[in-house]
Amino acid sequence: MEPKGARRVLLKVGVLVGLVVGAVFAGFPVFWMAASSFKANPEIFELPPRVVTPGFSFDAYTTIVTDPVKVRFFVNSYIVALSVTMLTLVVAVLAAYAFSRFDFPFKRPLNMVIVSVQAVPPITLLIPYFGLMVTLKLYNTYWALILTYMVFTLPYAIIMMTGYFNTLPRELDEAVKVDGAGSFTALWRILVPISVPGLVSVGIYTFMIAWNEYLFALTLTRTENMRTVPIGIQLLMGQHSYEWNEMMAMSILGCVPVLVLFLFFQRYFIGGMTAGSVKA
Amino acid sequence: MSTSVKAGPRQSPRPGPTRPIGTPRKPWRRRVEPYVYVFPTVLLMVVLMLVPIVMVIRYSLYDNVIMKKEPVLAGIANYTEILTDPDFWNAVKNTAFFTGTSVVAHLVLGMAFAMMLNTPLLGNVTKAIFRVLFILPWLFTVAIIAVLWRLLLNPNGVLNYLLQTGGLTDSKVEWLADPNIALYAVTFINIWSGYPFYMMSLLAGLQGIPRDLYEAATVDGASYWQRWWNVTVPQLRPIIVSIAMLDVIFTTQQFALIWMTTGGGPINVTEMLSTFTYKLAFNRYQFSLASASAVIIFVFSMVLAFFYVRYQKARD
Secondary structure, three states, rough: OOHHHHHHHHHHHHHHHHHHHHHHHHHHHHHHHHHHHHOOHHHHOOOOOOOOOOOOOOOHHHHHHOHHHHHHHHHHHHHHHHHHHHHHHHHHHHHHHHHOOOOOOHHHHEEEHHHHHHOOOOOHHHHHHHHHHHHHHOOOOOOHHHHHHHHHHHHHHHHHHHHHHHOHHHHHHHHHHHHHOOOOHHHHHHHHHHHHHHHHHHHHHHHHHHHOOHHHHHOOOOHHHHHOHHHHHHHHHOOOOOHHHHHHHOOOOOHHHHHHHHHHHHHHHHHHHHHHOOOO | OOOOOOOOOOOOOOOOOOOOOOOOOHHHHHHHHHHHHHHHHHHHHHHHHHHHOOOOOOOHHOOOOOOOOOEEEEOOOOHHHHHOOOHHHHHHHHHHHHHHHHHHHHHHHHHHHHHHHHHOOHHHHHHHHHHHHHHHHHHHHHHHHHHHHHHHHOOOOHHHHHHHHHHOOOOOOOOOOOOOHHHHHHHHHHHHHHHHHHHHHHHHHHHHHHHHHHHHHOOOOOEEEEEEEEEHHHHHHHHHHHHHHHHHHHHHHHHHHHHOOOOOOEEEOOOOOOHHHHHHHHOOOOHHHHHHHHHHHHHHHHHHHHHHHHHHHOOO
């Protein structure tokens, strides 16, 4: 059934050309961003553009990592994203356990609520959140961001973990319970340890959502010491002039955690990303 | 992003026959336990989902809330004002164009890339390298994508240089500042950033299509495109519908990309529903009008979500 001879070579060349065009489309902007982060600011828009300029240096990176204000953006982002990830996993595992292993009267409606909550537009919640966070005295704190991000990460995490628990045979946790252990022991000792791949997938996804969030970080924090990386990148625009090389360096530094997660956990990463739309 | 929570294997509410009646397991405990487990979730959803939605609906029914000490009930006045505002309909039109074009282009690009990555003509290493390259745009946060494209699309930037050198334009194009072009430019950026999700989902789907379906079609004398249309597309249909619906839901809500590239301008040619609502609230302090607009967007999203959930249920 496979094409033969000259036709096959022609097809192969065609596909390769397509792949290379696609790679330029996808990769060139990223490549240019990286190249620009090593330029001196006046060289950013020089004509004709060059990939490597005489001013090639790591100065933009040094400026960022030695500026306490900018380092603080990264610290904030890590604190918020890691807290959201940990809390989401704990709360989601508990809820997923109930959904997977118990039957209770409000299970179906609760399930429906959790699925549809994912479609609630952030902009709809933004106005009341603003008032709510001021009332709860959480405005301009880490908690304002952590709690609001969890609203958006939890539903997905619960759905994914419920699905994961459902693939694990019931006999596993029932066996422990027959020995007299409570359901929490069964969850903590048996289900959680064998669910590590699922937890990693969900954890990575959660971390990314929290690391990348922009709208709430913009509105629910006010002072520079509470800002996260996405807002920090924006603050570099038009502060005095545009520090393009610093913006690009900060962008590169800002995508490092996601890139590292991706390289080490590619399989989980893609698993988590496509699980919703592709049925196993 | 999700399928619905599926119930696990059926659980008998009473102790099963393996456990004789009278063992220490207390039935009340068994009944209460699941609520303990879902309690943190329910608490969070009530405080940060139910309460805010009630609040925003309430805000939308009063005259200028938050700014006034004692707001007066305004009924549906805010809604009539929003729905008769030409700026609102301009935002609806832009959002529809932005979303419709993005979804179609995402699907076409995602499908093309997924099929190229699934070809038997090339080795696995080659395909793995291209896969990583193709997924790149998805690894960047919107804030980064915005500054990145502001760099490329700058009038003095590299794209204009390449176009001028290639003789395609003779003047510097103001991609993000020209009212005739800006909407297309932001849509293009969104297309660039969004296709990897389709590509990966479709690639996973392609790899799951049983081989014998293609063999049977070949025996029947079907050409490559006939096989694609009669085997591949029908097999991928559930995935395509799912991701397209999710994409519609999330693209209509896109805020950060617009906000950081054009801010809705020039004038209001790239104003989306999200930026329109945000500006009403946080630039003009018209919180009641903004709430009315937010509720309208909410209702629209819930209608989409309803169809999405129903579709997912039908798949189960």
